Amino acid sequence: MPLDNYGVWKAHPKRYYVERRGTRTPHLTLYFRNNGGPEFHAAINIKSGDQQESRLVYWVNEDMSGHPLVRGLSELETGFTRLDDQEPEPGGLRLDYIRGNLFNVNTGRVLEHDITGPNNDIIDVLVPKVEQAINEGAVVYIFGEQFNTNDGIHNVHMNQGNIPRYSGDDGVFQDGALLFHFPEADKWVGIFLAFASQAVHTSENDGHAISRVTWKDLLPGDLVENSVAIHKAVVDSFGQEEDKKQSVTLANLTNRKISLARWRIRNSRWAQQVLPRNAALGAKATKVFKVPNCPLSSDGDTITLLDRDGLKVAGVSYNSQQVNAETGEIDFAG
Structure with missing residues (x-):
């Protein structure tokens, strides 16, 4: 069945912690606050649990100011807004990597978790964006599934076209992502994450894979x-x-x-x-x-x-x- 408590959390990012080599299921943990009050956290996957293909796919849209999604997001109040009680349809706030045209598919990079060298793994490309958002006082919109404890959010990645082991989480218009709004420049930046083993084409009814083409197949080739x-x-x-x-x-x-x-x-x-x-x-x-x-x-x-x-x-x-x-x-x- 789809995610239980899908939504978007509008907040102010404060700090982060990243798990490097030696961790079985590493995450980047982003700590954030609403307008004051307690600290919450987002658990962002930076490596897949699939032992055969553990890489992630990373897209960044450096200018989302013109996307129809932005207007609705800017009107949200700070805090978590549940979205899975809304109809999963285009034009709403629910994200869908395949149906929402959120980024140029062909700009995606298939990246390892943590390897030697600059700008060649998911930590190298994700951390600078997070640091910039914190340093410049950006507002973050975190799409994913709220924890049952209500103290954070996870599944901040594509949530459809999964391998059989995780296909129970499949659904349409329930993908995770990070969107940053930089108030001073009035600039919107979107960061989108998927697992390299996830299918590129999914059913419009349940989000299950309907072809064998995965992101790792698509990005290097000409399909x-x-x-x-x-x-x-x-x-x-x-x-x-x-x-x-x-x-x-x-x-x-x-x-x-x-x-x-x-x-x-x-x-x-x-x-x-x-x-x-x-x-x-x-x-x-x-x-x-x-x-x-x-x-x-x-x-x-x-x-x-x-x-x-x-x-x-x-x-x-x-x-x-x-x-x-x-x-x-x-x-x-x-």
Whole structure:
């Protein structure tokens, strides 16, 4: 069954402790407070319990200010907010690595726990971000599962597509993460962690793996996520009927023709445009597709491309400031 008490904790990070080599299941423990009061802690995995594949995957989104998620987070009160009593749907505060377009998948790094050398393990990349947040007085938003003792939070990582041993924790829209808001610069930074053995494609019903492709398989290679990109979109009708104006431009990144028959373009509310049976992209070609059944908000939205099997191929997010005021266009290729 999914996590029991999933939510987000808005707090002020104060200090941390990291467990290095010699620890069986090491964590980075982040200590934080609400507005004064007692100290709480987040247990952040920095090594997997899978003996065959113990590495983690690390993504960082250095500029999340335009993501639709930010507005809702900024309105939260300090403390833990339970989210698993809300509907698991796009547009809400519940996180989903596969469906939320929170980061560029291809920027992920598969990292060991603690090895000799600079910038080559999870401690090397995670600790500087945590230290920066503490030193600059950032506000942290910790997504995960609250302890039964209510004194902290864990499962601050992807919580779907697990290996069979941990598949009981699978679920959609219940992923963990760390988001930092730096008030002085008004900058939002997201840190996202997954286990290298977790599946890239999961069921929309229960979060169980629906393919054998894992993050360790995906990141070094050129699989489905690298085949087609979302290059442009027109998201405002400017007085015209939406079916005559709104569109998404797709680009084939490969040297072969790709059939797009029954592929789907989806917005954050899960409205979707199913592409026709004759839809295709030539090698290195781009093409514009009208999306009358998938309205795209000029206030900010996400656009996800799924293949005919429902596997995610590409995803982007945008805010109102990225929309060209004259044409309604957004260019994601730049």
